[in-house]
Amino acid sequence: MADDTVEVLEVHSQNDGYDSFTKLLARRKLPDTNDVKQPGHAYIGDNYLTCDEIHPDSVINCFNHQLRILGVDSYTQNYYQVKYGRVFPLGGHNAQAPRESKANPCPPHTALMGGERDSLGYIKRLVPQRPKVDEFKALDNDKKILRLTARFNTKVPEDVDRRFIISFYLSDDTIAIYEPL
DSSP: OOSOOEEEEOOOOTTSSSOOOSEEEEEEOOBSSOOOOOTTSOOOOOOBOOGGGOOTTOEEEETTEEEEOOOBOHHHHHHHHHHTOOOOOBOOOOOOOOOOOOOOOOOOOOOSSSOHHHHHHHHHOSSOOOOOOOHHHHHHTTTOEEEEEEEOOOOOTTTTTOEEEEEEETTTTEEEEEOOO
8 A cells, every 4th residue: 555556366275276376466556557568659657556446346457357356354444444435345265175085995906916915005105115014923923824625515527526725824814725636
């Protein structure tokens, strides 16, 4: 108000899709016309926006950006009411509520390479870390293996006599299934 300069700031919310430029217009005098002052042409004039030209229902032309005043702070409201008798609505920036976050579902493990914990490491980090091993369990159950024999529950003649050995390793909870020849 002291030197009739204007500064226009844009207010952005998080992830609104716009670049976060801090200023739409840096602090300067705002001309009434948008004509370009070029060398060799006649001087356009000294018509700049002043604070007494701003009304609650007016639109401000800021270099072909039509700006409407939605609200002012309490100091500006008191100033205009005392000096010019104009009542501006009291307002502020209403920040948008943040979006509800959704958990990304983990795809099923394909069992082609590595364990399930290895596959989950690729989802949680760009460069996955090695899965942490329960060292106490590995030391306490080292070389402890549960072996079970199994066969197919079928009536197919080719598979009736097939036998399998299922080995469950207690140190890292992995399973190995093989068929002895």
